[in-house]
Structures are given as C-alpha cells and as structure tokens.
Amino acid sequence: MKKIVGYTQGTFDLFHIGHLNLLEKARSHCDYLIVGVNSDELVKEYKKKDVIVTVDERARILKALRCVDAVIITDSLDKTKYHQELNFNKIFVGNDWEKDERWIQTKKEMTDLGAELIFLPYTPTTSSTILRKKLSNIMPI
Numbered sequence: 001m002k003k004i005v006g007y008t009q010g011t012f013d014l015f016h017i018g019h020l021n022l023l024e025k026a027r028s029h030c031d032y033l034i035v036g037v038n039s040d041e042l043v044k045e046y047k048k049k050d051v052i053v054t055v056d057e058r059a060r061i062l063k064a065l066r067c068v069d070a071v072i073i074t075d076s077l078d079k080t081k082y083h084q085e086l087n088f089n090k091i092f093v094g095n096d097w098e099k100d101e102r103w104i105q106t107k108k109e110m111t112d113l114g115a116e117l118i119f120l121p122y123t124p125t126t127s128s129t130i131l132r133k134k135l136s137n138i139m140p141i
Contacts, residue, residue: 006030007088009074011038012058013051014131018094018123020065025120026092027067034086035062036074046077052132079106083113091115094122 008026012019012035027033037059043051051058055073062071074082079091091110097103098119107117 002089003032004030004090005086005088006033006090006092007036007079007082007086008033008092009036009038009077009079009082011043011047011051011128012062013043013053014128015053015058015061016126016128016131018126021123022092022094022120023062023065024067026118029092029118030090032069033067034070034072034088035068036072036082037062038077039073039075042075042077077102080109080113083110083115089115091117092120093117095119096122 006026006029008022010019010022023033023035037055040051040055043049053061059071059073062068072082072086076082082088083091091106093103103117110117
C-alpha cells in the first residue's frame with residue numbers, strides 16, 4: 001500500500017491548542033506528516049509583523065510533537081514549490097481559509113498536481129492573534 005504523505009505550513013508563533021488540533025487532525029489523514037514553518041523573514045513580508053518566537057525555536061517545538069514526522073523551514077507561500085520538493089499526497093489548512101482566493105487557487109493547483117487539499121476544522125476559541133492581544137494588555141509586545 002502506498003504511504004500517504006501530508007503537508008501543512010504555517011507560522012506556529014505562540015504555539016497553542018488550535019495549532020495542536022490542526023496538526024493532530026492532519027496526521028489522522030496521512031501516514032507521514034511534514035510541517036513547513038514559515039521563516040521569520042517570510043512572516044514579516046506577508047503578515048507585516050514580527051514573530052515573537054524565532055523560527056528555530058518554533059521548528060524545535062514542532063519536531064517534539066508525536067503527530068509531526070518532519071519539519072522544514074519555508075521561505076515561500078507557494079505550495080507548488082513544496083509539492084515539487086516533497087511530493088506530498090495531501091495538504092492541510094484550517095477551514096477559516098476555505099473562501100480565501102489564494103486557497104481556492106491553491107486547491108486548483110494541488111488538484112492539477114494530484115494532491116488533495118483538505119480544509120480542517122479551525123479552533124475559534126484561540127489564535128496567535130488573540131494571544132497577542134491578551135499579552136499586549138499585560139505588557140507591550
């Protein structure tokens with residue numbers, strides 16, 4: 001039987017239960033899960049903000065999780081680039097992105113490459129943005 005390789009990518013700053021839920025759910029859909037961690041520079045470029053936890057520390061946290069089989073540091077949001085490098089069968093993202101134009105286009109690109117894009121349940125009760133806001137009330141970030 002062919003091994004199903006899964007891939008997801010994100011910032012994973014201020015690691016929280018929403019991240020863990022996504023990763024565990026992703027792993028339940030594949031035999032081997034690769035996680036791309038967005039570099040500090042990439043986050044600054046597309047989110048227009050600095051990370052709180054460095055990319056090396058974020059990668060180390062992810063590598064320690066049982067549900068994660070491999071971690072790479074990413075410098076692009078182009079999922080076709082990582083499909084060429086990793087040859088994954090499935091790619092995962094939170095369903096909060098389901099109506100986003102970039103992800104609608106990514107779904108088409110992945111389908112053309114023979115990979116399935118799966119939207120996983122988003123955890124609305126917590127996010128890095130929510131945590132940043134709470135922390136900023138305590139001390140400036």
